[in-house]
Amino acid sequence: xxQEASEVLKILKSELEFLTKGxxxxxxxxxxxxxxIFLDSPTCLNFNASVRRHPCNQCxxxxxxxxxxxxxxxxxxxxxxGPLGETVGDFYRCGTRPELEAALKHWLxxxxxxxxxxxxAA
Numbered sequence: 001x002x003q004e005a006s007e008v009l010k011i012l013k014s015e016l017e018f019l020t021k022g023x024x025x026x027x028x029x030x031x032x033x034x035x036x037i038f039l040d041s042p043t044c045l046n047f048n049a050s051v052r053r054h055p056c057n058q059c060x061x062x063x064x065x066x067x068x069x070x071x072x073x074x075x076x077x078x079x080x081x082g083p084l085g086e087t088v089g090d091f092y093r094c095g096t097r098p099e100l101e102a103a104l105k106h107w108l109x110x111x112x113x114x115x116x117x118x119x120x121a122a
Contacts, residue, residue: 015108038079045059057070083106
């Protein structure tokens with residue numbers, strides 16, 4: 001496994017742990033404010049920053065974003081996580097929070113398994 005693949009694997013596992021431990025749930029002191037997938041995760045380069053200090057093109061998740069959508073303001077929302085190619089953004093527009101989190105969990109598990117198996121196949 002390359003160092004880059006190892007780093008991506010670490011990030012995906014961290015994201016999965018954050019999700020399964022309820023990290024995207026509402027914060028009691030700010031119950032009115034939603035937590036956004038990827039943006040409000042410790043895996044985001046700008047996590048808890050009041051201003052985006054790091055450009056999204058430095059994010060390790062960028063390889064999962066289609067090339068033609070990498071210049072968008074929130075490129076990670078263009079990652080296809082649904083069984084029919086639905087993106088995070090699609091779920092925000094047309095899905096429910098439980099559907100979004102279930103799709104994200106399934107996608108993370110599948111990508112983790114794929115990366116872990118790749119060296120064996122190579």
